[in-house]
Structure formats: C-alpha cells, structure tokens
Amino acid sequence: MPEQTVSEQGTPELTHFVDGLPRMVDVTGKVATTRTASAEAWVRLPPEARAALLAGTNPKGDPLVVARLGGLAGSKRTAELILLCHPIPVTGADVQVTLEDGGVRVEATVRTTAPTGVEMEALTAATVAALNVYDMLKAASKAIEITDVRLLSKTGGKSGDYQAPAR
Template sequence: MSEAGAALTHFQGGQPRMVDVSDKQATSRSATAEAWVRLPPEARAALIGGNKKGDPLVVARLAAIGGAKRTADLVLLCHPLPITGIDVSVQLHEEGVHITATVRTVGPTGVEMEALTAVMSAALNVYDMLKAASKAIEITDVRLLAKSGGKSGDYRRGPGDFT
C-alpha cells in the first residue's frame, strides 16, 4: 500500500492499539533523524562563553542517547526495543546547533521513533541549558532523514519530500 493510502496500524475499529509484532521477523533496522536548535546571538554567546551547568553540547549528546533508550516511556504505543547502537552528532553552526542521531536495533519493528526522540531530547536539553540567555531559542526541522529494514523497506528523505 502506498504511503498516501497506508492504513493507520495504531488504530483498529477507531480505537488506539499497540500493534502486535510477535509474528514479525527480527531484522537489522536503523533510522536517522535530525533537529536544529536556532540560537539568537545572546544564546550563542552564552554557549561559547561557558555555562555553569556544563557544556550544553556534551549534555545534548548524552540526552540523545538517554532519550532513544526511553522512547517507549514517552511514545505511548511504541514498543520497547533493544537498541544495539546509537551515533549522535551535535555540532555548532552559525545559525545554531545541528543534531543528528542514528539508532540501530535487531528487532521486529523499526527505530524511527527512537531516532526522533533522541534528537528532540538533545534539542530540549540545549534549550534548557541556554534559556537563561534567551527565551527566543527555537527548535526546528525535526524530521526523519532515513530508515532501513522492515517490511516497508528503505526510506531516504529526498528533495521532493514535504519541507
């Protein structure tokens, strides 16, 4: 079934449900997501100048890992999965902090939600650590960049996708 006509598997008879994956084959799966934390000048200056709470970029990296591991606690219909690996990049650019996370598992369902939760957890921690400098910080462009494995196959965000 195409994405446009795909059935919403988390609803049955109009009611929310956790999809039963007990009969699905465990396969290698991965997903990569990104987020941006846009920093006004005063927040960028605070980041570069140091922070009493610690280095926001290091904390963000740890928050991404912790967020990915706790996804099933936050996304109500998500299965708890054994994460076999996570790579996180947190980089300061002129316009702000760019965060990417790639999450891997061997399991019966994908890790898209874990990758998205990872980048959101990281972004929220950057905001928390810099909010004293500026409340105008923005978290933007949270999106799935790629996934592999599973019945629906591979996905890579392309230029024709919704932006």
Template structure:
C-alpha cells in the first residue's frame, strides 16, 4: 500500500472504488434500472432521565420522535452528499418509523428506488441521522444516550440478489 493506494502489481483483487490506486465512483451507466428496496434499523439507548422526559412529554425541545422521523426522511434523499462515493439516486419512496420501545427508541427505515444501484446506504443514512436527531433532542435530559445497533435488515433487487439479516433480540 502506498500513499496513492494499493499496489496494482501486488496481485490483490480489483477494487471497485479505486482505479490506478485512486478513488473513483463506479460507473453504473450500463446497468439496467431495477426496483430495489432496503430496510435498516438503529437503536437509541435511553438513560432513565431521558426516557422519563420522553414519556412525560416534558422535553423542552419538543417531540424527538417526530423530528427524528422528518430528519430521517430528508437524510435518505441526501445520502450522496454525505457518503463520498455513493451515487445520487432518485428515492421513489421512503418510510421512517421512530418508536419508543422497552429496549429504547427504535428507528427503522425502508427506502425504495428504481435505478441501477441499490439503496442500502440511503436506508442506513436515514436511520443514523434520525438517531442523531433523537440524541440532539434529548441531550438536555441526559448526555448518556447511546446510538447503537445500526444495521441493514433487508434488501431486494440488484445483481447480488435479496438479503435478510439474521433475527436477533432487540438491542440489549
């Protein structure tokens, strides 16, 4: 590995996001547009004082769950601005659910497109930004909030086919 990138003569497999040792955006112009979906989740761990403020509706900034939902929807459409080599995609549909559950605040997003590449990054960005907004809205109640469990739950479409994450208990 050099400062310019991997040594092309080292026999390493070809890297899709590098050409001649330099970063590049993968060319998807020859790929046929197909229907694609991705669902992701994130969890926000709530210390007792943050949960109490949320449940009592006494949070000074307003309802973090509504704000987080809007932030997640906006983030799904702006992913290519945040993830350096991500393609800008026409998001044709997005749902973000932010719910208070016994394990904490669960954020779940499903993003859809018809395009030449998948929307996993859009779904992951949606849940991450939504979780950050929950933190921002509740940080006055407690600085000990914790964002965790960000993962892809499922995807459909594309060359790699469908994917479903193994089931597991909610964030511990």
C-alpha cells in the first residue's frame, strides 16, 4: 500500500504537497533496503523502418546498441527529469533491446539500496531507450510509435512487491 497521511478529518492528504505547494517527501527516517524494478516499452515500427533495421543500412549505426546505452544513461539521470524524484544511487542496471514481431521491445531492470523506490529509474531507462530507437530510425520513417510503457515488477520497500498482470 502506498504511503499516505490522513488529515484530522480522516481524509487522505497528498504526500508531495503541503499547503498546496509541491515538496520532496522527506525520506531521511526511512531505512535503506535493496529494491529492484523492471519496466518495458515498445517501439512499433512501420515496414520501412523495420526493413532498414533488418538490412543494417541505417546510416547512424545500430539503433539497438545505441538504445541500450541511452537507457543505461537515462536510469542514472532520472532525478534530473522527474521533478519530485529523489536522486538515488543506481547500484545496477540492465537494458535489453530486442527486435520482435510486435516491434522493438525494451526491458529495463534497475537496482538500488536506498530509502525510496527505483520504479521511476526503470521507467525512465525504458523510455529513454525507446526514444533512442526512434531517433536512430526516424530517417527511415516518421511513423514510428512508442507505446505500452509500464512497470513490470518491483521488489523491496514498505509497499512490498508488485508484478504486472501478463498481457
């Protein structure tokens, strides 16, 4: 269950807002635990983009390798992009970028030992990797779509484990 405070009237209060103003939640008193999160994103390729990827004729280089590196870098820069996200030590990250029937599938897994979760780092890694696929193949087609970005799983922390339903 997500952390939530309750007012004297018994109604839930927003944790990231005090008196209507945004704030970063103070996690000073929380215990650092091992946490892992996995996320995925899909890059839907029109036929001409898929053909360019398969033929290896992309003038910018291998989109899948560049996407993997972009996802790894994105996992470490999440707090710079997500405004109320805590900067946490990323102790491990893995980004897999594979060509499948439905397009390019990105799966990112990020690990930390911190007092707060690592879901945003995994989601950012997957999304940044997908954006790199688009960037590398946009000369072949502007109709590329990034879809189905979602958290697959998380472990650790007060809220416990989570596993997304299979699709």
